[in-house]
Amino acid sequence: MIIKAPKGTDDITAQNSYIWQFMENKAQNLFENSNYKEIRTPIFESTELFHRGVGNSTDIVNKEMYTFIQKERSLTLRPENTAGVVRAYIENGMHRLPSPLKLWYKGPMFRYERPQGGRKRQFHQIGVELFGIQEAIADAEVIKLAMEYLNELNISGLSLEINNIGCPECRNDFRDKIRKIVQPGLNMFCTDCKIRYTKNPLRMLDCKNETCKELLDTDELKQIINSDYICNECSNHFDNLKNYLNILDIEYIINKKLVRGLDYYTKTVFEITGNNLGAQNAVCGGGRYDGLVEMLGGKYTPAVGWAMGMERLMAIMPTPESNKIKAFVVSNDINKALKLVFKLRSNGVSTDFDLLNKKFVKQLDKASKLKADYAVILGQNEINSGTITVKNLKTSSQQTIVEDKILDIINETTT
Ligand SMILES: [Zn+2]
Numbered sequence: 001m002i003i004k005a006p007k008g009t010d011d012i013t014a015q016n017s018y019i020w021q022f023m024e025n026k027a028q029n030l031f032e033n034s035n036y037k038e039i040r041t042p043i044f045e046s047t048e049l050f051h052r053g054v055g056n057s058t059d060i061v062n063k064e065m066y067t068f069i070q071k072e073r074s075l076t077l078r079p080e081n082t083a084g085v086v087r088a089y090i091e092n093g094m095h096r097l098p099s100p101l102k103l104w105y106k107g108p109m110f111r112y113e114r115p116q117g118g119r120k121r122q123f124h125q126i127g128v129e130l131f132g133i134q135e136a137i138a139d140a141e142v143i144k145l146a147m148e149y150l151n152e153l154n155i156s157g158l159s160l161e162i163n164n165i166g167c168p169e170c171r172n173d174f175r176d177k178i179r180k181i182v183q184p185g186l187n188m189f190c191t192d193c194k195i196r197y198t199k200n201p202l203r204m205l206d207c208k209n210e211t212c213k214e215l216l217d218t219d220e221l222k223q224i225i226n227s228d229y230i231c232n233e234c235s236n237h238f239d240n241l242k243n244y245l246n247i248l249d250i251e252y253i254i255n256k257k258l259v260r261g262l263d264y265y266t267k268t269v270f271e272i273t274g275n276n277l278g279a280q281n282a283v284c285g286g287g288r289y290d291g292l293v294e295m296l297g298g299k300y301t302p303a304v305g306w307a308m309g310m311e312r313l314m315a316i317m318p319t320p321e322s323n324k325i326k327a328f329v330v331s332n333d334i335n336k337a338l339k340l341v342f343k344l345r346s347n348g349v350s351t352d353f354d355l356l357n358k359k360f361v362k363q364l365d366k367a368s369k370l371k372a373d374y375a376v377i378l379g380q381n382e383i384n385s386g387t388i389t390v391k392n393l394k395t396s397s398q399q400t401i402v403e404d405k406i407l408d409i410i411n412e413t414t415t
Pocket residue numbers: 166167168169170171230231232233234235
């Protein structure tokens with residue numbers, strides 16, 4: 001019997017790995033250029049990290065984690081990476097590094113969900129975290145960075161939604177107000193919302209259940225949501241953020257119902273959505289999490305960040321051009337061919353040749369199949385006269401040159 005990959009996982013094959021490389025290279029160049037350094041944390045962590053760091057009222061922790069016991073220790077495949085990065089930040093004493101500390105990461109995450117519409121159980125995220133800055137300028141920087149990354153991937157038709165969900169002080173007030181309003185009808189809400197009612201009623205606002213949506217669609221609640229319940233400090237922070245976004249020419253929509261599915265957010269939350277992704281249309285989600293470092297045992301450190309799902313990005317990104325080789329050496333003199341191949345490769349020209357030394361015509365055929373830019377031909381005539389024929393496979397034009405000139409020709413005519 002053939003063994004298949006587990007449901008919700010994909011192989012990244014040789015045919016499409018170039019798309020991943022494209023996205024990762026763009027991320028690396030852009031982030032390093034903005035002074036963000038890459039961090040790589042383990043794929044599994046102590047289960048407790050996610051209970052404390054992601055939150056007990058979240059679907060992620062309650063339903064979606066891959067948890068296993070190894071020698072009586074409970075471990076979990078990371079369902080997201082902020083908790084792990086914060087754990088590493090504390091454990092490695094990164095607060096002693098010059099502040100702010102700007103980090104980025106990429107890698108697989110794991111959530112047990114029903115695989116649908118590009119949602120995978122092993123999926124991949126790219127994200128950034130900025131530690132040490134309280135002010136809204138940090139929020140603006142990471143949002144701008146997200147927009148620039150999407151721009152690098154040639155993704156257009158996106159909109160940015162922002163909200164400020166308050167700090168621990170002003171949010172408690174807001175939570176109580178929501179509880180008061182929904183309490184009379186609490187029986188009719190879904191099981192999840194009943195739990196959220198106690199743990200974090202804010203999260204009821206983004207329940208996907210239709211009944212819950214209807215129940216929440218009351219004027220009284222709308223009024224509460226739209227009233228500026230946040231405190232002065234939070235409200236100033238939000239004004240400053242809007243101001244910076246204006247300076248950076250970033251368009252945004254204020255969505256008062258945006259709360260994000262994680263418990264650790266404070267003040268700023270944001271999402272970037274694509275117009276053609278359907279219901280699951282967020283390609284980027286993030287926000288500020290000023291309390292998390294302290295909550296996980298570190299010194300109080302304000303922080304802000306975001307994550308993007310790479311599979312989602314891929315679904316709306318124009319497919320980039322695949323990596324092709326530049327030269328294919330065609331010759332029946334295998335010894336001469338070998339030498340030429342390695343000479344070209346060591347000079348930075350991506351080159352391949354026919355290991356089976358098949359007929360000339362077949363080799364030429366292979367060169368076109370591989371979509372090489374050039375066939376570099378070493379036939380008997382060329383060998384006798386110390387020359388090489390370079391054939392441009394796109395234009396079919398060819399020229400015979402002295403052997404020494406080969407690099408000049410291939411490097412000067414970039415197609
Ligand atoms: Zn506040």
